[in-house]
Amino acid sequence: MDSHRPGDEPRSLADVSTPGRVAAPDEAISHEELALAARNHGLPLEALRYDVTPPGLHYVLVHYDIPPADADTWTLTVGGHVRTPLALDLAALRALPPVTHRVTMECAGNGRARLTPRPVSQPWLVEAVGTADWTGVPLRTLLAEAGVEQDAVEAVFTGADHGVERGVEQDYRRSLPLANATASDPEVLVAYAMNGAPLPPQHGHPLRLVVPGWYGMAHVKWLHDITLTDTPFTGFQQAVAYRYRQASDEPGDPVTRIAPRALMIPPGFPDFMTRTRVVRPGPLRLEGRAWSGRAPVTQVEISTDDGHSWEAAALSPPDGHAWSWRHWHADWTATAGPHTLTARATDAEGTAQPLTQPWNRGGFGNNLVQRVPVVCL
Numbered sequence: 001m002d003s004h005r006p007g008d009e010p011r012s013l014a015d016v017s018t019p020g021r022v023a024a025p026d027e028a029i030s031h032e033e034l035a036l037a038a039r040n041h042g043l044p045l046e047a048l049r050y051d052v053t054p055p056g057l058h059y060v061l062v063h064y065d066i067p068p069a070d071a072d073t074w075t076l077t078v079g080g081h082v083r084t085p086l087a088l089d090l091a092a093l094r095a096l097p098p099v100t101h102r103v104t105m106e107c108a109g110n111g112r113a114r115l116t117p118r119p120v121s122q123p124w125l126v127e128a129v130g131t132a133d134w135t136g137v138p139l140r141t142l143l144a145e146a147g148v149e150q151d152a153v154e155a156v157f158t159g160a161d162h163g164v165e166r167g168v169e170q171d172y173r174r175s176l177p178l179a180n181a182t183a184s185d186p187e188v189l190v191a192y193a194m195n196g197a198p199l200p201p202q203h204g205h206p207l208r209l210v211v212p213g214w215y216g217m218a219h220v221k222w223l224h225d226i227t228l229t230d231t232p233f234t235g236f237q238q239a240v241a242y243r244y245r246q247a248s249d250e251p252g253d254p255v256t257r258i259a260p261r262a263l264m265i266p267p268g269f270p271d272f273m274t275r276t277r278v279v280r281p282g283p284l285r286l287e288g289r290a291w292s293g294r295a296p297v298t299q300v301e302i303s304t305d306d307g308h309s310w311e312a313a314a315l316s317p318p319d320g321h322a323w324s325w326r327h328w329h330a331d332w333t334a335t336a337g338p339h340t341l342t343a344r345a346t347d348a349e350g351t352a353q354p355l356t357q358p359w360n361r362g363g364f365g366n367n368l369v370q371r372v373p374v375v376c377l
């Protein structure tokens, strides 16, 4: 859909920024969706082989533009319903005892492009995920130093990026309930380093929030203000976007923690254009990662016959990183012909990935199992 037509001059933000919509049944991916997909890249699935995603291969999602940011002059303010408002520069944050958490982060919209009908937005297939070692200061340390007042219920986080979305001009802003903001596990971080180096521009340089277990939208990048409020935050990214809704006029439930998912490294080798995978007959190892932001992954099953039969994959032992993905593998003997490979994760709450597509208007939390067609030649 063109955002404006000749002779139809845009006069207001509402003319350049249209309401959310769902694609028509046969509507192909548009140039607008392609432009988003080119800016916001996913994890190449072969990079599932690394425990920690190497620099540049972690998925990226930026709603507006990467803002200019100078670490030397950056200030994080903590205010609102606190006894002692704080203003901290990077040196002050680095002087506090650092903590590192290994966290698997996934965009809530992962899987959206496969939905029928397709919500029109960043068209992720299944690759909007990555794992990093994030270093910074626990949010609870900063909140304790500021002294949260009795009547505070939420902490609101503001990023330095600015844009317009669905007609609403805004700085990117999200909140967390106070109980989540001050929890010791998962412990929320105000992070200044990723994999031991300063945050890269696209991942929030110089400061971002990291909320282990929660979908990506909670991990506010280019963080410069934390405000404690005595009422729940009703800003766009909280009350309008990131809700599980069937119809546009319902309030919907908030999108919070990551639903279980397993992904497989597509085996064999790909055709350049179609990405069709070719494997050779004989034994081969299937492997990948599995995660859940709700409870530890307890089981991964694989199917080599498009979900008709399942067998258990071997899960790597727990490695002390409770909020990071786990490695899994299974051995398979490929026989000539086409096959559809699938993996399915189950977590300790007993939630397994669905075999049929869950649907909501935003295309959030679609953890339908991945299907990997291969041809054995």
Ligand SMILES: Nc1nc2c(c(=O)[nH]1)N[C@H]1C(S)=C(S)[C@@H](COP(=O)(O)O)O[C@H]1N2
Pocket (backbone or CB within 6 Å): 058, 059, 060, 061, 062, 063, 064, 105, 106, 107, 108, 130, 158, 159, 160, 161, 172, 173, 202, 203, 204, 215, 216, 217, 218, 219, 220, 221, 222
């Ligand atoms: N300030 C700001 N923070 C943000 C966003 C944004 O656009 N602006 N995008 C969010 C979304 S939707 C996701 S999925 C994650 C992506 O983090 P990454 O790009 O570091 O992988 O950042 C979140 N934090």
Ligand SMILES: [Mo]
Pocket (backbone or CB within 6 Å): 061, 106, 107, 108, 109, 216, 217
């Ligand atoms: Mo996201």
